[in-house]
Amino acid sequence: MSTEAAISIQNLCKTYAAAGPGAVAKRALDGVTFDVPRGSVFGLLGPNGAGKSTLINILAGLVNKTSGTASIWGFDIDAHPRNAKASIGIVNQEILFDPFFTPIETLEIQAGLYGVPKSQRRSMELLRAVHLEDKAKAYARTLSGGMKRRLMVAKAMVHQPPVLVLDEPTAGVDIELRQQLWTYVRSLNDAGVTVVLTTHYLEEAEELCDRIAIINGGRVIANEPTAELVGKAQEKVVAVTVDREVADLPDASCFEKIVLKGTRTLEITYSKDRVNAGEVLAAVQRDGLGIVDVTTKEADLEDVFLSLTRAANAG
Numbered sequence: 001m002s003t004e005a006a007i008s009i010q011n012l013c014k015t016y017a018a019a020g021p022g023a024v025a026k027r028a029l030d031g032v033t034f035d036v037p038r039g040s041v042f043g044l045l046g047p048n049g050a051g052k053s054t055l056i057n058i059l060a061g062l063v064n065k066t067s068g069t070a071s072i073w074g075f076d077i078d079a080h081p082r083n084a085k086a087s088i089g090i091v092n093q094e095i096l097f098d099p100f101f102t103p104i105e106t107l108e109i110q111a112g113l114y115g116v117p118k119s120q121r122r123s124m125e126l127l128r129a130v131h132l133e134d135k136a137k138a139y140a141r142t143l144s145g146g147m148k149r150r151l152m153v154a155k156a157m158v159h160q161p162p163v164l165v166l167d168e169p170t171a172g173v174d175i176e177l178r179q180q181l182w183t184y185v186r187s188l189n190d191a192g193v194t195v196v197l198t199t200h201y202l203e204e205a206e207e208l209c210d211r212i213a214i215i216n217g218g219r220v221i222a223n224e225p226t227a228e229l230v231g232k233a234q235e236k237v238v239a240v241t242v243d244r245e246v247a248d249l250p251d252a253s254c255f256e257k258i259v260l261k262g263t264r265t266l267e268i269t270y271s272k273d274r275v276n277a278g279e280v281l282a283a284v285q286r287d288g289l290g291i292v293d294v295t296t297k298e299a300d301l302e303d304v305f306l307s308l309t310r311a312a313n314a315g
């Protein structure tokens with residue numbers, strides 16, 4: 001176990017017992033091992049049912065692991081549960097707080113639960129950080145969905161944990177609010193907070209995370225710096241605009257796919273390990289077409305994610 005890690009998980013397993021007669025036990029985590037480096041924004045990705053919530057709930061002390069170890073900020077969750085819990089703030093998927101309390105009361109109550117002395121509370125500062133200062137004394141039930149979500153983030157930070165976990169922070173959230181949340185996550189990270197983010201939005205992970213782990217079927221199938229993971233995508237797309245209308249599509253045998261967009265633009269999908277961009281263009285020119293313009297699209301995380309989970313399911 002690395003003491004430098006914000007979170008260190010070793011060989012973590014969780015089997016949910018069969019819920020009743022005829023039901024079967026479910027192995028939700030099957031030997032998960034990874035470290036979250038201190039100071040990073042770490043993405044935890046996986047399809048539905050991959051085991052992400054189970055993992056987070058184990059860290060939060062809400063689900064008992066079957067075997068393996070986990071530590072938060074150097075504190076083993078079994079040996080030092082209180083210190084481990086004090087080191088982490090978790091924002092759940094569901095919005096949970098009493099609708100009759102105001103945001104400032106919600107934060108004060110949460111600070112009380114965590115035993116934060118009055119002199120060390122920063123409730124107003126937290127509300128300011130999530131742009132809810134002017135709503136400090138409004139009933140929580142009168143807040144919009146986005147405001148409630150921001151209040152959840154502030155609530156998770158009352159005890160100033162060095163690690164913040166956001167479970168699907170932007171599910172069902174509009175683009176503007178998503179941008180605001182991203183900005184806030186970045187500012188927390190700039191201030192030294194290690195952030196772990198689970199998301200279905202690959203674009204979000206690609207934009208925010210330094211490092212990404214992908215879990216599938218309870219196992220880690222990738223754990224790499226974001227740029228390296230993205231670099232693994234083998235398929236690239238190039239759009240080639242030619243100098244005349246295309247009557248017949250060029251021979252596609254060295255491409256994965258070729259589609260005509262409009263009358264003069266060919267969108268060609270090719271595999272980096274089979275051909276390079278020069279060969280793609282040469283193949284177009286061989287057909288007597290003159291090239292007027294070329295644009296390439298970088299492969300994104302979606303491609304990597306799909307090919308890795310497909311490979312894991314096939315294997």
Ligand SMILES: Nc1ncnc2c1ncn2[C@@H]1O[C@H](COP(=O)(O)OP(=O)(O)OP(=O)(O)O)[C@@H](O)[C@H]1O
Pocket residue numbers: 016017026027028046047048049050051052053054055
């Ligand atoms: N309390 C439970 N009892 C039995 N099985 C469970 C329980 N909680 C989760 N599971 C099962 O364990 C597996 C992992 O579930 P988990 O909720 O951790 O996945 P997830 O990656 O968080 O998915 P999602 O993105 O949909 O939240 C699933 O097959 C799920 O059905």
